[in-house]
Amino acid sequence: AFLNGMAPQGSIGGTVNVVTKRAAEDLTRLTAGYISDGRFGTELDLARRYGEQKEWGVRFNGGIDGGNTTIDRQSARNGFGSLGVDYHGERFRWSADIISQDDWMKAAQRGYTPVSGIALPNAPDPRINLAQPFDYARSRSLTGLTRAEYDLSNNVTVFGAIGGNEFRYDKREDPGATILNTAGDALGTSRFQTGKSESISGEAGVRARFDTGPIGHEVVVSGSAQNRTDWLGQTNYGTYLTNIY
Secondary structure (H helix, E strand, C coil): CCCCCCCCCCCCCCCCCCCCCCCCCCEEEEEEEEECCEEEEEEEEEEEEECCCCCEEEEEEEEEEEEECCCCCCEEEEEEEEEEEEEECCCEEEEEEEEEEEEEEECCCCCEEECCCCCCCCCCCCCCCCCCCCCEEEEEEEEEEEEEEEECCCCEEEEEEEEEEEEEEEEEECCCEEECCCCCEEEEEEEEEEEEEEEEEEEEEEEEEEEECCEEEEEEEEEEEEEEEEEEEEEEEEEEEEECC
16 A cells, blocks of 8 residues: 555555556467366457557456256356557557456356354255256456556656446345255245446556666656446345255
8 A cells, every 4th residue: 555555445455556568479279178067168368569669568368167067956157359469669569458357157156154043054965056947147358458658768767557347247046045054954045136236437647767876776756547437236035045055
């Protein structure tokens, strides 16, 4: 927080600087993966540089996977794609990215919470799924961002960046069953929830480097701003009895 300011949600702790992939060199990579019990996926990573001095770069990364998970009656499907473009000139540098992701899960399970005053029941078989057959969860995310830097001199650089994200989700599930006794009887709630989040953020500043004798210094003066709007709607359909075993 001392170096980067308060986190957007006001939480304490450090920050993570996520940097998108760049086309450092020409690359074509195709990979395949498998997760038990029957979830397969593939991913393509493609990068190229163009121009007389290789000043332009393009990188695409995309993948999809889906199938049955290790939890009974549960399946999932995930897909993502990103496209990044960058330019590196003698004094000017620019980059832009667009990222899309779509996740879906059938019969998602959110865990249990015991009522107070009872002994903790024995752990059930982790493959047992208390979710209803019609439960599902889906989320979609679209992100766009761009950044530019310009060297005013060998020691002074001005920079700016702006980005935005839209995140949508809808789901019908039990947000977490309540364990009622040591026999494992539990009370679940069928709930439908839908929501959307839109955010936009920007940053601008200047970075300078100078020496005082044998000691080198770098000073950055910058400002940033973020705006986020959230929408949420939900309804409960009713409760039902089940057992964690």
